Amino acid sequence: MPGAGWRHLADRWLLLLAAIALAASLFDPGVMTQRPLVDHVVVIDVTQSMNVTDERIDGEPVSRLAFAKQALRQSLLRMPCGSKVGWAVFTEYRALLLLSPIEVCANLKELRSTLARIDTRMAWSGNSEIAKGLHSAIGIAKLLPDKPSLVFVTDGQEAPPLNPRYRPAFDDKPGDVAGLIVGVGDLRPSPIPKTDQEGNPLGFWRPDEVAQTDLRSQGRNASVRSEGMVDDVAGTNAPTLGATPGSEHMSALRESYLRLLAGEQGLEFVRLQSPERLAQALMAPALTRPEPARFSLAGVLAAVAWGLLVARYALSLRVRRRASRAGLKTRAS
Template sequence: MKPAPANLANRLRGLWPARGRRALPLAALLLGLAVVDVHVPLTRPRVEAVVVLDITQSMDVADVQLDGRTVSRLALAKAALHEALGALPCGSRVGLGVFTEHRSVLLLTPLEVCEHLQELRGTLARVDGRMAWSGNSEVSKGFNGALRLVRALPQRPALVFVTDGHEAPPLNPRYRPPMDVEPGQDAGWLIGVGGLQLAPIPRSDPEGRPLGTWGAQEVAQVDPYSRGRGGSVQGEQMVEEAGGAAPPPDLGATPGREHLSSLREPYLRRLAQETGLRYARLQSAGQMLPLLRDPALAQPQRHAESLRPVLALLALALLALRHGRRARAAG
């Protein structure tokens, strides 16, 4: 039978006279340790990721929703990352990169989100199509390059690659560069963004000024290999040459309509499956945070945790109990 609360309180108060005499030196010891700022080593999971944003012109297609407004794919991706950066727990580290042509370029190595929130958000705000140096959008090569990029960083962060999957020029389903796969070694998300219906692709000059939309005669409608190209980059093997595998299904190309764009979701799912990453579709700004906080992206991080707040509170509690006991005795 458990003692009643009143009886338990009386028992604890009965113990106090014997221990109360030691309260003052114990409180002094705790305060001294708090002043010294004692730390204990702990290990806890921490988000460590690099987010790479597609900045090719198809990402300027306005076919997604943000706060009830129709905005571009890139605008939704940036808004989602902006919101997530402010909500990640301190200690999380996020880097930022961009993809255009066939390359992914790192803008910021992973930075601690609380200490460097202004720098992260400031850099993100300046990301747009004016940073692109080419009109091509070779997604598989850019994604492959992003995987290599994060592998080269000291902590090997997870990769979050955000794109609509629109290959320009289109790929032949029989001939495509192989992915640089390291089974079980890569973590992250391949995130698709965009509407499922074909829409015109905005055209702009190098300063970002709108020039209408791309026409059918201005865009490559079939892959270069089908036009008679003998190979890809000199010395580069193609998939069927490397393994003799059967040709994969269509990769989302739309011959005759390549000047229009939609989210190439089946193609992105295939890329994710081939590299061991997971696929998700971004449809709202709030979706980015849970993806970044996915436990699969976290890395164990050893750190020193300060005991100062706990020690100070314990010392104050002891002093308060001692003072209260003496006050009641005097009264």
């Protein structure tokens, strides 16, 4: 039959090349390359305003904390193996490290389990001093061996409110720690759930139960109502910190304040609106480190061997069909 010799030769070559590729894959060859990895310590705000249910998951209302945890959980799956993540919590005026950064692929179960257990019952105080907490978180990142980048997750509500003229001053060097502030929550204010120490609901915080003005200003009126204090005049152009006197028992994302803090510390800011957006921000080039990595070719060679065997089978099937058609024509004639 014309072409039979060529097809037989092709069949042998396909089988030989498949065998060579499969044998080579057993030696697990590889090439060295550079891949971007991340090393994050993620600090999560666990104060009671993070219980505000102004976020949604699958159309159902959830708390800010639940929404942030779900986004972080999904982001772990998008990080390349070799990346590291650790967890910390923030309340009052400091951050507390729970788990130092560990490799995500080998420790995915442990990372998810630890994240699932983070909630507002961990808070040891009702205060939420964001600027001081951020300073404390930066200190944690500096002290960790590999100097990880910082991811600070919060709604940005200072409680008690800060006087913009007397903000706390720190010696942090902007850019000394790379990182990201993640803002959580709606821009519209919502009531803050009130809970006991066990996390049981007690309704919502009332105006008379929450500090509505900064503590420094309380009791500092001049002897004449229209008369101002001398040091108040100097701070006329002080930046706004998002405080809402009279409505501090309500909570909304203080985006402008968090952007201010991020700019002062050399950090990036992102508003958490979807897990995909967070994962993208966590893998931003400014937060990745190029690390040498070995790329295994075993899988590629095995796929090549499989493709060659499929091609050989397809060629054999085509030959049999042609032979069958030729036989039918012969009988018909």
